[in-house]
Every structure is written in C-alpha cells, then in structure tokens.
Amino acid sequence: MEVRPLEPIELARIIVDLASDKKGENVVLMDMRQVSPITDFFIIVSGTSDRQLKAIIEHIADELKKTHDIRPWRTEGAASGGWVLIDYGDVVVHAFLPEKRGYYDLEGLWREAPVMVRIQ
Numbered sequence: 001m002e003v004r005p006l007e008p009i010e011l012a013r014i015i016v017d018l019a020s021d022k023k024g025e026n027v028v029l030m031d032m033r034q035v036s037p038i039t040d041f042f043i044i045v046s047g048t049s050d051r052q053l054k055a056i057i058e059h060i061a062d063e064l065k066k067t068h069d070i071r072p073w074r075t076e077g078a079a080s081g082g083w084v085l086i087d088y089g090d091v092v093v094h095a096f097l098p099e100k101r102g103y104y105d106l107e108g109l110w111r112e113a114p115v116m117v118r119i120q
Helices: 006-022 050-068 099-105
Strands: 025-031 040-045 074-078 083-087 091-096 114-120
Touching: 006 025, 006 040, 006 050, 006 091, 006 114, 040 099, 050 083, 050 114, 091 099
Parallel strands: 040 091
Antiparallel strands: 025 040, 025 114, 074 083, 083 091
16 A cells, blocks of 8 residues: 655644644744745744653654654754754754743744644
C-alpha cells in the first residue's frame, strides 16, 4: 500500500497536535504563504523548561518519523539553549523557552501572517 504524502497544512496541523500532546504552551500556527517565499507554515510553541522543550521536539520528530516516515531537513539550536528550530521544508517549527520566545518575537516580526490556530 502506497502512503500518500501529506499536504503542508495537514503536516502543520499534525505538528500542532503533537506539540499539544506534550503540554506545549501558547501553540501558534501561522500561515506564511503570502508573506514568505521560504516556507508555508510556522508553528511556534513554548515549553516551561529545557526538559519539556526537549520532550516536545523529540515527540514531534519521533512521531512524524514513525507514523508518516517524515524526517526534518535540518534541526538547529538546542533545548538547553532555550530555542530549537525543526525544518520540514513547507513547515517550520520554532520551540522556545518563554524568555527566548519574547526576545525573538516571531509573531511580532511576522505579524502580517494570518494566525490559523492559537492554543493557550
């Protein structure tokens, strides 16, 4: 049986659910298609500690690999540094500790991008 590739919006929504599974806070899905040629969607999520941040990132990567055979193009940063980026091409995940999220303020930087999902 052939596996159908996921559309970028499907992948983004799965990642939002996976981040929420690990109690990710203030999960935001932004539609970047009209404002950036680089990617279609940003998912921004906060963790309360570097340990939780690591759990969120590992859960997303492990589940996408296991259930959809999807691996990131690249991963940057480290939970211990308070920021991790996982690049799935059309979908980019930004996971932050709250102080780093405030510092980088991606929602403010990309404020013209519509927010499709916001889970407090």
